[in-house]
Ligand SMILES: NC(=O)C1=CN([C@@H]2O[C@H](COP(=O)(O)OP(=O)(O)OC[C@H]3O[C@@H](n4cnc5c(N)ncnc54)[C@H](OP(=O)(O)O)[C@@H]3O)[C@@H](O)[C@H]2O)C=CC1
């Protein structure tokens with residue numbers, strides 16, 4: 001049986017990439033809304049209620065509105081890509097590699113909250129170390145990141161690509177989120193199993209897609225006796241058997257002189273690195289992904305596939 005999928009927000013950045021990923025699939029039927037009608041509430045409500053799975057690629061408020069349009073319908077399953085439900089305990093968090101049980105939780109869930117792009121990297125690095133007891137309570141975690149500008153959706157794409165706009169951005173690389181209250185912080189804290197909110201400093205570069213997320217750590221302040229090799233082993237053990245998230249061998253990362261933010265563009269994979277010198281005082285944990293791949297659209301399709309396999 002073909003499953004009916006409606007992408008609410010299909011003409012936006014995340015929605016378009018989900019559509020591209022599904023273009024050749026015969027096991028799903030895409031219900032579509034004409035671009036000119038994308039904000040037509042009656043049409044959206046009708047399509048939302050006709051789907052087996054609705055994938056919401058909308059701003060937070062519009063996502064909440066779409067979920068409201070499904071009130072009373074106990075058949076349609078939902079994947080939401082916004083921030084609206086990511087720490088709502090009644091929604092399954094859509095990071096299948098979070099722990100051994102998460103893929104099954106997604107498979108059987110009615111409501112799945114797709115992770116944010118930055119949290120995918122940060123949680124992917126932090127959570128295994130919390131579960132292994134390596135990262136102690138109270139540790140002041142910092143997360144520094146750079147994203148391709150598509151992370152800011154249609155608005156930022158226009159600001160970066162059309163220099164004639166009044167609100168054009170001319171910088172090639174800029175810091176933002178300067179008040180340190182980014183909407184991804186609660187999600188990193190909850191699903192990273194942290195007891196303190198991490199200090200998160202994001203930035204954007206003049207490249208469309210790609211992302212580097214860094215979590216630097218002081219070994220002396222981790223569990224007694226923690227080494228670079230021990231941290232690497234904890235990540236390898238956590239992701240054993242996974243094909244989308246991989247941990248780069250220490251010998252391989254030791255040979256690198258740089259990490260290219262665009263290396264995984266147009267893939268749905270995420271690579272994790274442990275940098276540092278054996279016996280040295282610091283490690284830098286690095287996640288590399290495509291903000292629109294494992295950071296958004298790729299993860300949404302991965303979650304849809306899990307739900308269809310229920
Ligand atoms: N871009 C990324 O890398 C990532 C994005 N996300 C999340 O995915 C969601 C979508 O983001 P993104 O694709 O980047 O955003 P875009 O702005 O590129 O696309 C959003 C789409 O939703 C439409 N839309 C906005 N409001 C409404 C409404 N009230 N009713 C119907 N349609 C509406 C927009 O139409 P219009 O053109 O008229 O504005 C647009 O087509 C957001 O919640 C974002 O936070 C998550 C992870 C990564």
Ligand SMILES: CC(=O)N[C@@H](CCC(=O)OP(=O)(O)O)C(=O)O
Pocket residue numbers: 081082083115116117118147148149150151152153156184202204
């Ligand atoms: C470069 C840029 O602006 N990025 C977005 C996050 C993109 C993302 O992960 O989206 P959501 O969490 O909103 O779903 C931001 O910082 O708000």
